[in-house]
Amino acid sequence: MNNNYYNPQNNQYYQQQNAQYIMMQRQIAYAKKQQRSELVKVGFVLGGAIILYLFLQVFWASMMNTLGLSDLYNNSTMFKYAFNIVAVDLLAMFPAFGIAALILKRNFTSEFFPAKKVGKLKATAWVFLGMGFTILANYFVSFMMTFVKNVLGYELTQNEFGTSNDLLTCIVMVAATVFAPAIFEEFAFRCCALGALKKYGKGFAVFMVSIIFGLVHGNVIQFVFAFLVGLILAYITVQTDNVIIAMVIHALNNGRSAVNDIVTTATDEKTANIVAVVIMIILGVLAVVSLVYLLITKSFKAEKKIKSLYDNNFATKLACMIPGLIVPFGILIALTKQYITKI
Template sequence: MLAANAIGGIIGDVLAKIISAKSHLELTDVYADTTFLALANIVSIYGIACPLCALVAKLSNVSKYVVKGTISKNQYIRAICIMFPVTVLLANFSNYLAALLSGGEAENSMINTLISGDNILSMIMVSVLAPIFEELIYRKLIIDRTRRYGELTAIIYSALAFGLFHCNIYQFFYAFALGLIFGYVYVRTGNILMTIVMHMIVNSSSAIMAPYLPVVYTYFIYVMIGLGIVSIIYTIIKKDVHLEKAPNEVPHKMLSGAAFKNSGSILFAIVCIYIMAYSLISSTLLG
């Protein structure tokens, strides 16, 4: 995260100056441009952070435990529907919390810019690149290496890392909740394509449908919230969500401390929370 932000920031600054010089634009105008924001994020996150994360995991030489299971079509469709009320509820909670902490001054300007315009590059980033890279890192890479210690801890750990990775108070809570849903589907199936599709559905609805078909998007969200609530109730009644014991699984009391209180996890959390706080304070001052 530190390398991605430092190197990505340097590269972004160089690109901004080149664009400014060639287009005769002010640097502030370049930094506010949707194409530049998308390009800077693609370079720092998917060009630097994700490959570095994969490299570290490869060098760690930790053994992988991959499940080859399945879930029913009914369960999969329910999981897709449940994403929407969870996302809407926690997104509204995040907006309320950010407003409370900033006295109503903060705003999620960068994310709003990326998903509210008609820029093709930002749509590709949000709808295609983010689901592919983030699922490969936070589900396949992490869960494959932690599931053998226990499915519950593996799901929570990957979801928490996924939420913190966004470094944004507006996205942390619903990203964490979505990470739990994606993580459960992955540990039950071992099929990363299923979670990539789920991720694409929820991202594309806001990045493509919202700006191009706002009326359709509004009705779509209402319908999905309704179906999601029904799916939650049906799942509670049916009780078909279950976690399996992994071979030689470490007892939960021993594992939770090892997983969440080690120096790497603590440092990652500190860095992400620092960036989260910095972005909130910056947007408050700008507001």
């Protein structure tokens, strides 16, 4: 008996399957297109936040000049640090990225301020691991600066605020370099920016928010360091769902520079260098111990997530973000020129 005969019911079934497949492909294409449009918008909003942040700094600096405070700023280290807290962190970064978060509030898929309980021991381990990574990033940037100087013949410099010669100046300096950045920068990047990007993939969000973190630092040296440190801060925030840990790492990392300045002022540069080396050795040992502990407790284990058919690939998502960041990159390059000196 021959079964290869025409069956209208079979033909109708295959037509329905084909129609469903075509419909699904259209839905996937539409969803991907929508995601690309969203990412272009996110790129321009976050790029706009960077531009607004830089503009507000210039605005408050001009206001200071208008009020006749420029001489005080140039002659007082304490006033420089105080101005940095108020004009840069409170009145520039906070509103710029706060507005961005409000514009992108529909993007947030979890708590705006992630503060999940991690446990004291595990949180401490994450802190020391993060500090170990910041030390590695610092060595990498130092190597980069040495290479540029010895091989390419250019010296890269950074802004210096001056020394803290009295107790009150030291207190203000610590507040400006340790606590204010840890609070306001983590609010801006690991709460506002990271929260708006996580819906597009945690790995993508960690990478992009680190680029944005680097762009606000104004020169290529700090961009590289901030990008590398931003990776570990964003990764830990995503992995633990707790931004407080990132704040502590940020504060301790900046605190190493503050300690170096204070010891240099109180004693001499040689003693400060010895103290810095001792601190780095201790932190390095604690970082290794913390890494072992976190590996044993399987703290790096990520949730297994099946890739969605409606999600664009990493390169496409990155390409969608780039247009909104072109101007901030241009500003970074323009600002970097004043920190490069031909030897």
